Amino acid sequence: MKNIFFTIALLILASPALADSVRCRGQIIEPGVSKYEVLKYCGTPDHVAPIGSTTIKSNNVKVETRTDEWFYEKLDYGKDYVIIINGTQVSSVKQLD
Known part of the structure; x- marks a missing residue:
């Protein structure tokens, strides 16, 4: 019985990240995560494109x-993924087709 639970736990840990998230070095990057954490775990992006700004x-x-x-x-x-950074936080994560 313990082997079944162990196997299930391994499958869950080995599964890909959720649709609105990405796994980098074992950490889940999802909306709300800081820009610092994205750089720390995913590294420097291959390309950065500014898409706008908001003034409050x-x-x-x-x-x-x-x-x-x-x-x-x-x-x-x-x-391949695109991570939208708004200010200092992730606002969305999308897998590219």
Whole structure:
């Protein structure tokens, strides 16, 4: 019985990351993860494309956040991914076909 649970646990750990996430060096990169963690675990992106910015005004203070697409080739099981970084956090992760 213990062998069955051990086998199931191994299969779960070895399975690919969820559709809106990617696995880098054993860590799951998903929306909400910091830009720092993406760089730490996935490394430098193969290509970065700025796609816009957002300005927030509050109490006479303007804060502008930049949104970029980070393209990675051959991550999780050799697939290509784009990670959208909004400011300092991941806002989405997409597998490219």
